[in-house]
Each structure stands twice: as structure tokens, then as C-alpha cells.
Amino acid sequence: MGKSVWPFGLTGLGLALLAWGTTWGLGFAPREAYMGDVQRIMYVHVPTAWNAMLVLTFAFLCALVSLLRGGWVWDARLEAAIEAGVVLSGLVCIQGSIWARPTWGVWWDWDPRLTTTAVLLFGFGGILALRQFVDDPVKRAVWSAVAVVIAYVDVPLVYFSVRWWNSLHQVQSSPETVSRAFHWPLRINAFGVLFLVAGLLELRARLAFMRRETELAPPPPSETAVAAATR
Amino acid sequence: MNPFLAALRKDLLLQWRTRSQLVAVFVFGASALLLFSFAIGPNAAALRQFAGGFLWLALLLASTLALADSFESEMAQRALEGLLLLPADPRALYYGKAVANLLQLTLLGAGLVPVMVVLYDASTARLPGLLGIVVLGAAGLSAPGTLYAAMTAQVRARNTLLPLLLFPLVVPALLGAVKATSLLILGDPMGQLAAWTWLLVAFDVIYWSLCGLVFERVIED
Secondary structure (H helix, E strand, C coil), X not given: CCCCCHHHHHHHHHHHHHHHHHHHHHHHCCCECCCEHHHHHHHHHHHHHHHHHHHHHHHHHHHXXXXXXXXXXXXXXXXXXXXXXXXXXXXXXXXXXXXXXXXHCCCCCCCHHHHHHHHHHHHHHHHHHXXXXXXXXXXXXXXXXXXXXXXXXXHHHHHHHHHHHCCCCCCCCCCCCCCHHHHHHHHHHXXXXXXXXXXXXXXXXXXXXXXXXXXXXXXCCCHHHXXXXXX | CCHHHHHHHHHHHHXXXXXXXXXXXXXXXXXXXXXXXXXXCCCHHHHHHHHHHHHHHHHHHHHHHHHHXXXXXXXXXXXXXXXXXXXXXXXXXXXXXXXXXXXXXXXHHHHHHHHHHHHHCCCCCCHHHHHHHHHXXXXXXXXXXXXXXXXXXXXXXXXXXXXXXXXXXXXXXXXXXXXXXXXXXXXXXXXXXXXXXXXXXXXXXXXXXXXXXXXHHHHCC
16 A cells, blocks of 8 residues: 555645634534524534445445455455444444434434444444454455445345334435535535545555555564575 | 255254254243343233333344354364365355254244243234244344354354344344234234335345355355
8 A cells, every 4th residue: 555645634634624614613603593502513413424424335345345356455445444434433423412412302312313323333343343353364354344245235224124113313414404504614524524534544544454464474584594594 | 965955954953963952042032031021020011012022132132142053063173164175055055054043043933932922911813923023033133143153153252243243233124023023912003014024024135145145255265
């Protein structure tokens, strides 16, 4: 994998955009009429949720490429994407709970999107655990890719089954459904999280790739072998 | 002999010869059913209302034991490597084991139904439908369960890892089975049974085909 510095730049750009969008959202965007200041968590919650789905979709694509074509680069990207997806879905659950308590009066609700995110968190968390427990790098790569494909196919099934089961969450917010005054902080933060995650993901993938290289490298020659060769 | 039938015969024979294990798993499921009632208290109406959920939770917990066992014997003395050397499609191996697990879980579920009826006073008016749901739900557990058991049997911490991978995955199957069972026990005034049964069928079709496709990659060296 490359050694270029663009991921650092991308991470920095993401952080800067996040700082800008969040300052705008917290300080300058108008108060929402019904929910008040609590609504301002939307400026990080919605971008996190969008990017969580995006990262998990990327993990699915990495798993497909890794299974069909192989290659350690894709395994490294898969590892990074699963980790980032778990972190982001965990954040979505936490932010959602913080928002739900004052708005709905409960920390948790069995709404389709919330429950699906929790199922994803546990499903992909389990795959991370699987990667920890498999010592053979080849098996680890194939098994985690298979598990990601199987878990990703499950997402629509989980979503629709829970939706039939119960529903309360408000309809998805998108730039079309929210007032113009809220657009810009939401959009800036969405790209902020996207760039931040993309930069960190590439850096994490490089780290995973280097670890794989040391894992797969032949053991260093013993002292007697070196002595015999140089004699 | 057809490789699938040969694999199925081998797995059924294995299960028959270790049938004391199945009895132990059944006792585990039945004691789980007994313990669940302590969570509710001696409230007959509430217990009947949750009977379907308890049945499936007991079967799910018991299934992790049964599924983990199914690959244990293949790991002993590296039997799996011997099987892979045979000139047979690994898919036959997978479907043989998955069908054997399905039969075992169905037997387990059918055995737990009377325990549920006795403990929770559940209605038995629609018993054939209930058994049909047990078969569909057991199929939903055994297809991904057999695949994951093949992975986790080869690693450390296998007993933790199998439920960790299986539980989040089977959420749709579990929901479908619980709702369908509850509707069969409590009555179905809104006619929702068909929708939940179709969800179960869809889950089964997707995972019985997908897991068969990828099994070869999981066990190859």
C-alpha cells in the first residue's frame, strides 16, 4: 500500500469541516420549534448514521473483492472498514439515546432503524472478535469476508422484520425534508464525517497491511545460518 | 451413492450414536423454559402471552450447544481433512450436515412444545401449524449455524464465538418464528400469520442458498 500523505490531509480536512459545521449548528443555526436545542444533536447524529451505512457497504464491497480476487490490500481495507463501521454504529446508538431521552422520554426504543443499528453493531462486533481469535491470516481473511457478506445480506431482512414488528422513529431527515435553515451545518458535517472516516480508514488499512506483512514474512535467519552463509 | 445422502447418513448416524448428547441439550432447553417463568412470576395470563418467545429463546440457546457439537467430531483426529480428500463436492458435505442439524433442532423444538404447553398453559388448538413453524425456524437457525460452527470449531474460544456470530444474524428468523408461534397460540384476529411465515421462508431460502455457496471457501485450506 502507498505511503502518500493524502489520508492525513483528508483527516485534517474532515476535522476542519466538522468543527465548522458543528460551530454553525450549535451557535448560529435557528432553534427547532418543537424540540428546542436538543435537536442540534442532529448535526452529528444524522451524518454519523449516513456514514455508518456507507462504511459498512464499503466493508461488504471489500469482502466481495477479497473473496473473488483475493489480495492482502483488500483484507486490510476490510479490517479497517469493519472497525470503522462498529465504531460509527456504536456512536449512532449513543447519540440516538442521548436524543431520545428528552424527546421521546426513553433512552431506547425498538424502532426499525435503531434496532437495525444495534443488530449491526453486535453482528460486526462479533466479526471483529472472530478476526481476533483466528491465528492463520489466510483463514482470518476468508472467514471474516464470508461473515461480512452474510451479515450484510441480513441488513434489509432485519430492517423490514423490525419495521413490521414496531415503529415510532420519525421519518428520515434529508436535505429535502428539513428546513433550509438547517441545511448547511448538516451538509458540512456529513462531508466532515465522510472525509474524517475515509482518511482514518486508509491509515488503519495501511497499519493492517503492515501487520499482515510481518505476520506473513519468513522468520529471520538464525545466527548459525547467517554464520554459515558468510563463512 | 449420492454424496449428499452419504453425508446425511453419516451425520444422522453420528447423532444417533451420541444421542445422550441430544437428551442433555433437550434437558438444557427444558430447564431454560422453567427458568424463564421466574422472570414473569406466577401470572398465568402473562406466561401464556410470552410462551412463544420463551420457546424460541430456549431453542436458540439450546441450538448453540447442538450446532457446536456437530463439528466437534469432525475436528477430532482431523476427520474433516479426510472428508475433504474425498472426490465429492464440499457442498454435499454442508447440506448433509445442515439437514442433519435441521432434523435435530426440529426434534428438539417438537420436544420443547409439550414442556411449553404444560408450563405456560399454551393453547394446542393449531398444533400442525406450530410444528410447521418449528421446522421453518429450525431451518433458519441451522443454515447459518452449520456454517459458523464449521468456522468456530477450528478456533480458540469457540463456545463464545458461535453465539456471538449467530445471535445477531438470526434476528429476522427469530422475530418471524416468535410472532408466528404467538399468533398460533393466542389467535390471529388480524390475519398476520402469513406475513411472518413468508418472512421465515424468505430467510430460509436466502441462507440455505448463500451458506451452501460459501461453505467451500470456509473449509478449504
